[in-house]
Amino acid sequence: MEIAIPLYDRFTALDAVGPYEVLWRIPGARVRWVGAEARPYATDRGLELVAEATFADVPAPDVLVVPGGTGTLDALADERLVDWIRAADATSTWTTSVCTGALLLGAAGLLDGRRATTHWAYLDRLEAYGATPASDRVVREGKIITSAGVSSGIDMALTLAAEIAGADVAQAIQLRIEYDPEPPFDTGSTAKAPEHIVALARSPTPATA
Amino acid sequence: MEIAIPLYDRFTALDAVGPYEVLWRIPGARVRWVGAEARPYATDRGLELVAEATFADVPAPDVLVVPGGTGTLDALADERLVDWIRAADATSTWTTSVCTGALLLGAAGLLDGRRATTHWAYLDRLEAYGATPASDRVVREGKIITSAGVSSGIDMALTLAAEIAGADVAQAIQLRIEYDPEPPFDTGSTAKAPEHIVALARSPTPATA
Numbered sequence: 001m002e003i004a005i006p007l008y009d010r011f012t013a014l015d016a017v018g019p020y021e022v023l024w025r026i027p028g029a030r031v032r033w034v035g036a037e038a039r040p041y042a043t044d045r046g047l048e049l050v051a052e053a054t055f056a057d058v059p060a061p062d063v064l065v066v067p068g069g070t071g072t073l074d075a076l077a078d079e080r081l082v083d084w085i086r087a088a089d090a091t092s093t094w095t096t097s098v099c100t101g102a103l104l105l106g107a108a109g110l111l112d113g114r115r116a117t118t119h120w121a122y123l124d125r126l127e128a129y130g131a132t133p134a135s136d137r138v139v140r141e142g143k144i145i146t147s148a149g150v151s152s153g154i155d156m157a158l159t160l161a162a163e164i165a166g167a168d169v170a171q172a173i174q175l176r177i178e179y180d181p182e183p184p185f186d187t188g189s190t191a192k193a194p195e196h197i198v199a200l201a202r203s204p205t206p207a208t209a
Numbered sequence: 210m211e212i213a214i215p216l217y218d219r220f221t222a223l224d225a226v227g228p229y230e231v232l233w234r235i236p237g238a239r240v241r242w243v244g245a246e247a248r249p250y251a252t253d254r255g256l257e258l259v260a261e262a263t264f265a266d267v268p269a270p271d272v273l274v275v276p277g278g279t280g281t282l283d284a285l286a287d288e289r290l291v292d293w294i295r296a297a298d299a300t301s302t303w304t305t306s307v308c309t310g311a312l313l314l315g316a317a318g319l320l321d322g323r324r325a326t327t328h329w330a331y332l333d334r335l336e337a338y339g340a341t342p343a344s345d346r347v348v349r350e351g352k353i354i355t356s357a358g359v360s361s362g363i364d365m366a367l368t369l370a371a372e373i374a375g376a377d378v379a380q381a382i383q384l385r386i387e388y389d390p391e392p393p394f395d396t397g398s399t400a401k402a403p404e405h406i407v408a409l410a411r412s413p414t415p416a417t418a
Contacts, residue, residue: 012230014226017222017226017227021221044233046261049257052255137391148387151363151387151390154392158393170394171402174394176410178357178359179397180392181363183363185379188384189387196377200377200378
């Protein structure tokens with residue numbers, strides 16, 4: 001089973017690495033890191049991850065995981081990326097996104113008439129692609145799975161692992177990555193965070209308190 | 210504030226990227242990816258992350274985050290890495306580890322007489338370093354913070370962000386990365402997973418069910 005994660009400049013590292021950490025552990029899985037060029041791609045801030053193959057090298061993966069990032073809005077105009085997503089989806093078993101990666105699925109025409117989710121600050125942008133925004137953490141519509149902001153890719157990937165390899169394997173993977181979350185606060189969604197925290201999170205960079 | 214994440218061959222991507230995704234969002238923070246050499250380092254399976262600087266380039270970071278990985282047991286004998294950790298700790302404000310990264314802190318002599326945690330499958334190895342194993346998700350002893358397996362680094366880093374920048378900033382970061390976990394199963398710790406899932410997770414690779 002070939003699982004492809006496309007990279008582009010200023011993607012969000014955890015969007016991609018969260019699902020990778022789950023999905024490579026599926027027996028028989030091979031994760032491919034692809035880009036318009038085979039080279040390192042910069043994440044939001046400093047870190048680089050290496051795309052070891054080009055889009056042309058991996059034209060028909062079984063699973064796509066499309067990450068979001070601060071570079072996503074620019075990437076929407078990157079035809080090499082968007083065309084590859086559209087073409088890969090034509091033969092994929094699962095097409096998935098994390099965070100604003102959903103906008104790339106939308107730009108590829110894959111969300112028209114479907115419920116979908118993305119990072120909370122970008123939910124209303126889904127409508128431009130004919131999608132119905134949903135604030136669930138993971139939204140499955142047929143073979144398309146979209147997930148909410150950044151860290152949600154871990155939950156999405158465990159759900160996908162269970163579909164692919166069964167609940168026992170997914171549960172064993174969850175234990176292997178010791179995913180028994182204990183967030184120190186309960187402010188991970190706009191429904192739970194106080195208003196001043198939402199305002200701070202909406203500011204360009206969180207200011208010191 | 211300089212935050213250094215040391216890389217070595219076959220480290221676990223999420224151990225490093227989980228904390229990175231939280232800590233780069235602290236106002237004034239700069240995350241440095243360092244290695245014995247400035248080059249790409251392979252994670253457990255295929256993916257490579259780039260160390261943009263050498264240990265010599267970043268001798269005295271304010272914060273260390275040491276990841277674990279399938280390569281950790283080999284890395285314990287890498288004097289360049291272990292010596293750098295020991296020297297960096299001498300002037301750091303915070304010295305932290307994720308997963309089996311704790312064994313590297315131990316090898317550097319930093320856990321002697323302290324409570325510490327690591328990945329559940331490696332907890333008993335902490336005793337060799339004079340540490341008292343604790344199965345808490347995040348263990349703080351003075352300026353040293355160790356955390357449990359792989360995904361726990363996100364919880365650790367949010368705790369650390371609150372110490373560094375205050376609870377409001379940490380809460381805003383938690384919202385920005387939409388960390389409102391909804392694991393599909395409740396098998397993320399050995400205390401919660403059924404026996405056959407623990408056995409499967411202990412096997413070299415999770416077998417198909």
